[in-house]
Amino acid sequence: MDIRFQKRKDRFDRNFKRVSNKTLNQLKDTNLDYHMTYFYDCLESMFVLQSLEYLSNKPIVGTFCAMVPDELILACGGQPVKLCGGNYIAQIAGDEKSPRDSCPVVKSTVGCFDMKLMPIYEQCKLAIVPTSCDGKKKMAELISKYVPTSLLHIPAIKDGDNFDEMTGMYFGLIDEIEKKTGTKLTRSSLKKAINLTTRINKEVYMLNEFKKMTPPVISGTHAMAVVNAYQYSDREIYFKEIKALNKHLKSKVKNEEYLRKASCRILMTGSPMVFPNLKMPIILEDLGAIVVADETCAGDRMLADPINCRENTIEAMVKGIAMKSILPCSCPTFAYNEDRIFRLKQMISEYQVDGIVYNVLRGCLPYDFEVRNVEKLSETLGIPVIRVETDYNTEDMEQIKIRLEAFVEMLRMK
């Protein structure tokens, strides 16, 4: 093999692991709950040890965003894994192949494929890319030379009348997945898959109930690690582990073992924060605030809504999946996204939020467009909001720290 290529690959691999490991250690440093072991190990195995141990050994099908349903993949005998990149080194690797102004999620995904930075990218049999934003659409073209890609059309306007059209798109997906996994979808396998994800959905809902408590019983960064680990796990095992975590938290509440009284409760919203890019929540919690609510797509939003099937027929189940993936989704890829403002308003009241931190990734225009709407909401409710623009680079840690520190002090004094 070309020695220069090998040396380059070694450099990228080495630093990729270091960046992932650093975030993992930052999470573990403040470890207050040993029931997080599975989740940390899952992330470590995937990102640092570069093994596929924590996945099932079924064919890997990659997904992006919150609109690609895990249930169809599970029902076709596949292992769904989220391919959105979050690592700074991958961003550098992808910098050469993607435009300078594209968002870091796209860059790091391209970088992971190009430099083969994690085994899931090498062994992925199919990548399903939703046409959510411009970046994703063009990224699908870029990565199609590394992996077979299938586009999932997401309409820009949610048409409540034409659920059947949306359902048609998801039916098309089934054929593509079946070809790659080699297993046909059946009514019972789909029912089983939906049942599993609904049960996981219930556990995540209960985890959120713990986050709503005052004083808090679990820290925001840990909860984010738990939800992030979902994407890289064997779903059946994940269900057992999150159930155990909830049980443990319940006993903690019973014994009144709360966290140190946090000074202010923060809602994080905006561009996704994919592991290991948990820069902002880690800074916020270092400053003594607590991230109680998370409205980002890599966080709670992915597992927030349940799938409802009117009947036990395949048509009804796929329709239920299609409806859940699109209608309640508050991604700014949809025009007239007032659903998101309602969702934020509801979260602010349920989680008793003191302040909103709006994360904008450099180059993420859809989220940047909506800052104005959230500012208007913040004025109406009297909850301060701060917009922080950054990318995966850690060079601006100090500058972000100053801003967030002043913001937290501002909240404390209200």
Add this chain to the structure above:
Amino acid sequence: MNRFSSKIRWMIMIGSFILLVFGGRFITPSVKMALPVFNCPYNLDTVVEGSCLYITEWSDYLIGSNILSDLGRLFLIYGSTFIAILALGKLWCGFVCPFGFIQEVLYKIRAFFGLKVITFNQKHKSYFKVVKYGLLAIFIIGLGFCEICPVRFVIPPLNGVATNLSIGIVASVIVVTMALFSERFFCRICPMGAFIGLFHKITPWRIKKDCTSCTACGICYEVCPMDIKEIYTERENEDVTDSDCIFCNKCIDNCPEKEALSLAVGPVKVYKASRKNYYNNNL
């Protein structure tokens, strides 16, 4: 108050069915009232008659020389009908009407055999609305609805009562067949329901919506047997009670968000949607 779930509604429906259709065999009421449901009075063994006959044949009862002697009985029948309508609105449809119960049983049979579902869209709904108000006109004007009434050939025969053959038997066959494949099909065109629906703005039972909590997931629209879209699309007002709504409460049963939908009597919410309730009904 969330044990007020679909199970209670089924219990009330089964109880009502037995009482209304067969009850006359073991109870003989001394007071004759009427309820605003399609419980065909031709079924002689009924405990309480349906008001359908009295509304459509009002010319027979309310005009004529013997009205003064029968005043007491007429008062009871029409009085109980209107009080029932004003007190419970279309709750009669969702909880008591025996024909509604029969339709729900037929639909469950379909599910058991895994037969296909027939769904309708908003365009179909607009056609059905024309039929519905046409039937309402026939019903109220008193042009002899009992001749075309499909219930006349379903409920009395269940109790062993035969009536004169008329074109209604064709209607019965059509309606019963459709109800097998489409949930509560007759309720889309039911003139009694349309009649009660005329009063829907003044009855105290309302479906309330918390538009902030609602995530516009569309589940309520999807499960609604009457295809009421406004309950899903409404984003501002609190009251989403529709004249078509039969209060089956399927929307609330399947709404996953906290209090996004609730059943209320006046200002008091007696059945609220919640995620816990959703999981109880769906897992």
Add this chain to the structure above:
Amino acid sequence: MYYIGLDAGSTYLKGALIKDGQVIDVKVERSGITNNDNANKIVEYFCSNNNIDRTEVLGVMATGYSRRSLDIADDTVSEITAHAFGIRINVEDGLKPRLLIDVGGQDSKIICINDDGKVSNFLMNDKCAAGTGKFIEVIATILDTTLDKVGPLSIESLSPCDINSTCVVFAQTEVISLIAQKKDRVDILAGLHISMAKRLAKMGRKHASAGDIIMTGGGAKNIGLVAALEDELMTDVFVALHPQYNGAIGAAVYMQTLKKEKDDV
């Protein structure tokens, strides 16, 4: 009942001594590797110069870039909050500070203050030298003058030049070409100040609300910059009483507020 505030900036370490909401004394030292010693020196200076005992100082609060490295400080606070507290006592009577424009040596800040004197919003420019004291310093060197003289000189100008770049590096090139075109030094300086004011006004314009605009920081001592900012914003711009010490004063006031709250509880 004395309180001391220390503002550990990147170039200078500033200290302020307050009592009962009045500024008693101020002192400045250069920042450096010996920041801790400098901080101690300032504290000792305050005590000896004002004839007070060290125990009479009830608290020392640090702010600024290297605030966490000062051992003598009892607590730290961010500069944004410190500035908002400082401006409460650091202005002439009769002024209602609602917008603070802080022009430092290496960064500039816009801080919006509400009626309770608390921070309601803020913006920072710490990513490039545009709109900071560095800009003036670099151009002053090219024009063979010093920081303290550029302000008065620029006000004399009757026909300011257009300097288009806000970037310090590219502005240098523009200035050199203006010199080659035999433009007068005062005109170039005026253009420089206008360019800076434009940059600052861009940050602050949409936050200017009911109330007065106050400037702090080294840049506030530059009367040319104050005038240019007034021209750009079309409204009055006032200067704090001790512009460079606003952070230190604010830190001390914040310490006093915390102690008072603790006593009240």
